[in-house]
Amino acid sequence: MYKALEQAIADAERRGTTLGRLALETEAKDQGRPVAEIREALARALEVMRGAVSHGLTGEMRSASGLVGGDAAKLRDNPAGPLAGTLFHDVLARALAVQEVNAAMGVIVAAPTAGGAGVLPAVLTGLAAARGVGDDALIDALAAAGLIGAVVAERASLSGAEGGCQAETGAAAGMAAGAGVELLGGTPAQAGHAVALTMQGTLGLVCDPLGGLVELPCVFRNATGSAMALAGIEMAMSGIEFVIPVDEVIDVMGQIGREMDVRYRETAGGGLAATPTGRRLARERLVQIRRGAGRGVGGA
Amino acid sequence: MVSILDIIGPIMVGPSSSHTAGACRIGLLTRALVGGTPERALIELHGSFARTGEGHGTDKALVGGLLGFRPDDARLRDALDIMEREGLDYRFEKTTLGDEVHPNTVRLTVERGAERAVVVGSSIGAGRIRLSEVDGYPVEVTGNLPAVVLVAVDRTGSVARIAGILAEEGVNLATMRVTRKERGGDAFMVIETDDSPSERAIAAIGALDWVHWVRALPKVAA
Numbered sequence: 220m221y222k223a224l225e226q227a228i229a230d231a232e233r234r235g236t237t238l239g240r241l242a243l244e245t246e247a248k249d250q251g252r253p254v255a256e257i258r259e260a261l262a263r264a265l266e267v268m269r270g271a272v273s274h275g276l277t278g279e280m281r282s283a284s285g286l287v288g289g290d291a292a293k294l295r296d297n298p299a300g301p302l303a304g305t306l307f308h309d310v311l312a313r314a315l316a317v318q319e320v321n322a323a324m325g326v327i328v329a330a331p332t333a334g335g336a337g338v339l340p341a342v343l344t345g346l347a348a349a350r351g352v353g354d355d356a357l358i359d360a361l362a363a364a365g366l367i368g369a370v371v372a373e374r375a376s377l378s379g380a381e382g383g384c385q386a387e388t389g390a391a392a393g394m395a396a397g398a399g400v401e402l403l404g405g406t407p408a409q410a411g412h413a414v415a416l417t418m419q420g421t422l423g424l425v426c427d428p429l430g431g432l433v434e435l436p437c438v439f440r441n442a443t444g445s446a447m448a449l450a451g452i453e454m455a456m457s458g459i460e461f462v463i464p465v466d467e468v469i470d471v472m473g474q475i476g477r478e479m480d481v482r483y484r485e486t487a488g489g490g491l492a493a494t495p496t497g498r499r500l501a502r503e504r505l506v507q508i509r510r511g512a513g514r515g516v517g518g519a
Numbered sequence: 520m521v522s523i524l525d526i527i528g529p530i531m532v533g534p535s536s537s538h539t540a541g542a543c544r545i546g547l548l549t550r551a552l553v554g555g556t557p558e559r560a561l562i563e564l565h566g567s568f569a570r571t572g573e574g575h576g577t578d579k580a581l582v583g584g585l586l587g588f589r590p591d592d593a594r595l596r597d598a599l600d601i602m603e604r605e606g607l608d609y610r611f612e613k614t615t616l617g618d619e620v621h622p623n624t625v626r627l628t629v630e631r632g633a634e635r636a637v638v639v640g641s642s643i644g645a646g647r648i649r650l651s652e653v654d655g656y657p658v659e660v661t662g663n664l665p666a667v668v669l670v671a672v673d674r675t676g677s678v679a680r681i682a683g684i685l686a687e688e689g690v691n692l693a694t695m696r697v698t699r700k701e702r703g704g705d706a707f708m709v710i711e712t713d714d715s716p717s718e719r720a721i722a723a724i725g726a727l728d729w730v731h732w733v734r735a736l737p738k739v740a741a
Contacts, residue, residue: 220521220522246522322534325531325593329540332536333531361527362527365524367522369526372525431571432571433535434534449727
């Protein structure tokens with residue numbers, strides 16, 4: 220797979236194709252598998268993503284701690300804000316839905332990780348629903364997102380423990396932005412600018428989950444990450460270009476991650492996890508999980 | 520080489536690839552070492568597995584793996600209830616396996632009929648795993664490929680004989696590791712293969728009089 224997004228963009232533009240198609244061809248060559256087989260695997264992922272969106276929107280999912288669940292349904296049922304009725308509002312609800320399903324041990328696609336799994340389905344299925352885009356184009360977009368994620372994995376990191384939340388929901392937002400531009404018919408160059416314009420906004424984002432659980436703020440980070448992706452798509456498709464090349468933005472995300480104190484890398488030692496309320500909730504809710512489980516650690 | 524299907528995937532039960540999917544895979548490999556669902560299990564959690572394991576469903580995922588559920592099986596969520604319903608005697612404890620041990624590590628002691636196995640496994644990130652110890656032997660089992668594991672008398676030509684049996688069955692070897700507790704002692708072999716070896720090949724290896732036991736482990740990676 221490509222190690223530089225600028226190289227992929229140049230190749231796609233030269234051949235008159237999209238990042239998604241280029242990703243599928245490159246993957247087929249890399250893995251010695253037919254393109255149809257890769258499309259099938261992505262189609263299964265798309266189905267699971269859709270399932271997680273609709274499952275989460277029922278509002279019935281609750282996490283082990285009880286702190287997460289039901290907020291996606293609130294967005295769906297109470298369209299009272301300034302974005303009510305818009306694609307933006309719908310995407311936020313979808314992002315919360317998938318991440319609520321994840322926190323409640325439902326089935327999701329880790330894309331790129333479980334902690335950032337809400338962004339890509341929210342943005343892509345949200346755009347597709349609003350614009351009537353078919354599944355073939357969605358599968359191409361997932362392939363484009365895979366290429367972008369592969370470049371981030373290669374040049375920086377996709378792990379909160381290594382690079383903070385910028386490497387999870389930040390990377391997911393970048394992937395969703397580039398893929399979203401392609402889904403709406405933008406050029407590979409515009410997709411690259413969308414990735415850069417989105418990820419410049421998530422640089423430095425710390426990973427600070429309460430009690431170390433993939434619950435809070437993870438669920439809301441997926442919603443705000445989706446918002447960043449929509450902002451990146453909107454700007455790039457209007458012809459706005461980001462002056463720092465996208466690969467340099469990705470590189471610096473990796474650099475910031477390496478320099479980030481360990482307290483901000485999934486250890487629950489800093490950030491929101493270390494606030495007085497964050498500590499209290501972690502303490503209370505973890506005890507509650509222990510009691511509720513009964514058969515868990517120390518029990519039976 | 521990074522595959523786009525590693526990025527858009529795996530399909531899994533949440534909430535954490537290392538605490539849930541990885542833990543399930545360790546359970547699946549442990550189950551295979553005793554040839555099916557263990558009747559008894561002592562599950563000792565170390566480090567982050569002990570600290571945040573319950574909130575992340577590590578307990579459910581480990582038990583689900585022992586029951587034979589894969590990381591994308593929605594039944595993982597209910598694995599503890601299913602365990603109780605089936606009357607299985609599984610017990611959890613917290614332990615400390617040492618500072619140098621990976622934070623997401625578990626030691627499983629399982630029994631099924633006369634079969635018994637003690638396994639130390641770590642979830643090393645993004646759902647990838649490594650078994651580092653089986654029955655006291657230092658090993659390295661990843662579950663990335665199907666594998667044959669066996670304990671045999673450490674004698675000249677044993678590796679070649681086993682490779683020969685697999686070759687006759689048309690199974691291509693990918694990697695092979697032999698470890699011993701001490702020189703002249705029994706040897707633990709881990710042979711990863713491109714395709715799953717047939718039951719006939721496993722039986723042929725088991726029939727060798729210097730092989731104490733042999734098991735086929737499934738590929739558990741996505």
